[in-house]
Amino acid sequence: MPVQQPSDHFLFVVAGGRRDGNSEQLARRAALRLPTGATQQWIHLADFPLPTFTDARHGEAAWQPLAEGPGRALLEATLAATAIVIVAPVYWYSLPASAKLYLDHWMTWLRSPGINFKARMAGKALHGISVSSDGDPTLTEPVKESLRLTAGYLAMHWGGFLLGAGNRPGQVMTDAPSVAAADKFFLP
Numbered sequence: 112m113p114v115q116q117p118s119d120h121f122l123f124v125v126a127g128g129r130r131d132g133n134s135e136q137l138a139r140r141a142a143l144r145l146p147t148g149a150t151q152q153w154i155h156l157a158d159f160p161l162p163t164f165t166d167a168r169h170g171e172a173a174w175q176p177l178a179e180g181p182g183r184a185l186l187e188a189t190l191a192a193t194a195i196v197i198v199a200p201v202y203w204y205s206l207p208a209s210a211k212l213y214l215d216h217w218m219t220w221l222r223s224p225g226i227n228f229k230a231r232m233a234g235k236a237l238h239g240i241s242v243s244s245d246g247d248p249t250l251t252e253p254v255k256e257s258l259r260l261t262a263g264y265l266a267m268h269w270g271g272f273l274l275g276a277g278n279r280p281g282q283v284m285t286d287a288p289s290v291a292a293a294d295k296f297f298l299p
């Protein structure tokens with residue numbers, strides 16, 4: 112009897128200052144080609160306002176169990192996924208603050224007792240989907256590399272970086288190279 116493999120479950124974490132922008136539209140196009148049988152969940156970080164990150168790694172206070180709220184919901188969605196896709200426009204050659212804050216909270220989850228975050232993240236995939244004004248990859252290395260190196264730190268698989276070009280919402284979908292790259296992004 113063949114062993115049942117858990118099917119892929121993709122969590123799309125959408126960041127940035129507007130909804131249904133270029134990054135999300137490009138990601139939704141790419142998601143049309145997810146592996147057969149894969150499930151998907153979409154989260155906009157604006158709907159999960161995280162508290163300011165506090166670095167309590169070396170403090171005296173004991174770690175508290177994670178309270179119910181946006182952080183707990185994001186943690187559970189993150190752990191439930193086999194692949195996490197950060198969908199984020201390029202802001203100042205970098206990730207938008209909401210995406211960065213989400214990743215900063217990974218450090219809290221790494222240190223919180225009873226979660227076993229590091230071991231449970233190992234082996235998941237991390238992908239990045241982004242749009243910048245002109246789609247110049249030489250200017251978006253910081254975004255790609257911060258995600259790729261974060262994946263490495265957590266022993267995740269690096270799933271690659273999809274970069275599109277566009278400025279006004281929807282403009283990326285009129286850029287043929289961006290759309291062609293999206294159509295290939297999740298293909299094996």
Ligand SMILES: Cc1cc2nc3c(=O)[nH]c(=O)nc-3n(C[C@H](O)[C@H](O)[C@H](O)COP(=O)(O)O)c2cc1C
Nearest residue numbers: 132133134200201202203204242243244245277278
């Ligand atoms: C705060 C801010 C900073 C930006 N910084 C850059 C940048 O460094 N490089 C760039 O090419 N575009 C930059 N842009 C343009 C956006 O990346 C571009 O408009 C993108 O399409 C927005 O994606 P969205 O529609 O998913 O929000 C910036 C836009 C904003 C609002």
